[in-house]
Amino acid sequence: MTKQSIFKSIIGYTGVSITIAFFIGFINFLATGYQARFLYDINNLSINFSYAFIIGMVNLLAFSLLYQKYSWENDAKKLLFIGVIGSIIWSTLAFLLARVVHIVFIEGYSFQKFIKNESAITYIIALLIAFVVTLAYHVVGFYKALQDSKLKEKTFESESHSAKFDALKNQLDPHFLFNSLNVLSALIDENPEKAQDFTVGLSKVYRYVLDQKHKDLVSVQDEIKFAKTYLNLLKMRFENSIDVQIDDAISKIEAKIIPLSLQLLLENAVKHNRISEKQPLVIKIYIENKCLVIQNNFQPKVESLSQKRNGIGLENIKSRYNLFTDEKCLATKTEKNFIVKLPLLQLQNN
Structure with a gap:
């Protein structure tokens, strides 16, 4: 005493x-x-x-x-x-x-x-x-x-929660950089001029990644804005082979999600699906039942069929949601589509 x-x-x-x-x-x-x-x-x-x-x-x-x-x-x-x-x-x-x-x-x-x-x-x-x-x-x-x-x-x-959460967020750096460099490598062979523009755009996107990865939550609006910037990089590589449809109703939602979750899902969609002008990758982003839904047509690459479909990106998102909230991140695969539902946190309707 x-x-x-x-x-x-x-x-x-x-x-x-x-x-x-x-x-x-x-x-x-x-x-x-x-x-x-x-x-x-x-x-x-x-x-x-x-x-x-x-x-x-x-x-x-x-x-x-x-x-x-x-x-x-x-x-x-x-x-x-x-x-x-x-x-x-x-x-x-x-x-x-x-x-x-x-x-x-x-x-x-x-x-x-x-x-x-x-x-x-x-x-x-x-x-x-x-x-x-x-x-x-x-x-x-x-x-x-x-x-x-x-x-x-x-x-x-x-302390345990914080340590696990930080460890999961720290996975984002090498994961994002590795996938982006793969795109850059392919682009250098096909179009050196676009590769230079891609490098400039990549530096801006990566700065956002560094800024956001330390946050527990980010607004849906910020994540959508970043996703559009990231999609511009992807279109330098795939041009009209990617079609992204973002519902206007999202602009009326004031809510938060796990940072970089949308970008990780876009990465996964590009990484695991065949993409061409004849078989474009169609990605739809919309609100449904208090969730931000990311849906893409399911046309897996041959090498992806024998591999784990989700990869580090989706598992990372699920793990961070599990640590932060009781709301579950749900992933559903149908014959034609792959759908992920991200729970909207601190939801407010205008």
């Missing part, structure tokens, strides 16, 4: 001791035929307070040592058993010692007379005080341990 916590405990036990002193006085009030002398008998109140305070301080010291060895989290039963039994023993001994000092050394009675005049009720009251003190200390200790445990659990969960 820190000095500050010990000081607070002493202040707390002082208040408890005063309360117990009045409680003992009230018992005497009932025992003496309702004579309210205990209210103004400072001497008796002081004695009662001293007994209660001594018992409280002994328990405070004992429990401080006990909590250094045991904890509610790992040793709850042992702590409760030792605390209750121990409190009865050391409280009785402390009360007996206090009584000896008070009666023999202060009041001047002989030890034999002290022993002769002692009654069981006196020690029953002492044990009652010890029980109240022990119960209060255990309740406070257990509640504090419970709160600390919850705080540690939340802190660990938050």
